[in-house]
Amino acid sequence: MTNFPFAIVGFDLDGTLLNTLGDLAGAVNYTIGLEGRAPIPVDEVRPLVGGGSRKMLAKALEVTGGALPASRIDELFPRLLEYYEAHIAIETKLYPGGAQMLDSLASRGVQLALVTNKLEHLAVKLLGELGLSDRFYTIIGGDSLGPNTAKPRPDTLLEMRRRGVAGRAAYVGDTTYDTGAARAAGLPCVAVSFGFNDLPLAELGATAVIDHFDELIPTLERL
Template sequence: MNDFPFDIVGFDLDGTLLDTHGDLADALNHAMAKAGRPPVPHAETRDLIGGGSKKMLGRALDLTGGRPSDAEFGRLHAALLDHYSRNIANHTKPFPGAVAALDALQERGVRLAVVTNKYERFAREVLGTLGLAERFFVILGGDTLGPERSKPSPDLLIEMTERGGSANCAYVGDTTYDTQAARAAGMPCVAVRFGFCDREPEQLGADALIDHFDDLIPALASLSR
């Protein structure tokens, strides 16, 4: 009999399962060039990611002279998305140990989900390109239920439980968008220290912290609803 404490484990995508900052940085700098702004160094882009592409672009513009008009912002955001869609996995790869952790969970009978603020079509495309999409019974994006229901709202995580037919779930993320959504949905959350954390990891409000995906199974096993 499987005594693992969760039926479903959901994952954030950018900064949790996948290191996407290289491709996001390229797309962001494509938009910044169109705005006549200086590029953001790839390493610094990590600090701008979280909450979706509009927030990432807005943060970069705020740092380099302020936001333009709404119409210009929309044009720049469209350019960012177009570039990203055509170059979605040039640099992106799973974090070390991520695929093995997914294997270990599936061996325990756990169903896997992705719940991200990334647009659903991009989440599906990047996971498909990397050969990972079929592992997840559901992939929910920031636009799946509408932008007002993306994380830190709990709605996407509640949708995950409803589609999975079980409230016995845990979530894995890397930012306060993730931990706040999980807390509001009433489920435990594990945060990864190696992600695009918008606060110091100890300040994210997670129920457990891990330094490597090798630590995920023990961390989840120690938690319960």
């Protein structure tokens, strides 16, 4: 099918394509436990996600007893990454309808990209463990292009365009990091209501909002 309006569709990872909340919460609670902090209920980890793992850790420390100096966060951060990498796909899974949605886009000749603020090697490992790597022509992490290039900057989405075929592109995300990056890159952004939304849906700045992946292709066709 060649009349689909987008040649490329990119996806955020955490809270958009995959429900990673349980495994992220496990890593966060392990790490703050090293500071004697009480664990955070899984649902309360949700608003901490979106800006990358280090920012997630810093926010978790803030809400469990107060911020720590950047030097101490620098010491704790590798411990979080080590724990998360060792437990990366215990609870994580595609959101409902995700596999069928990816199949439907691919059947329309759409190139699929994964653009996340997660470190690239962790994104690659996670997708590999879930058997999803081959679905994406490129996997771009928050560190792939160097420092200060992660969303909400547009750099990683512009790189997604550069690596892909010519034609229109759209992005799918769940937070203001995603909508902000898409806006700066000149791309429409569809937000998922079931993700780790950091603002009320009406305030995310998305081009459209969906409640289930069954709605994505019809929504993209209307954009």
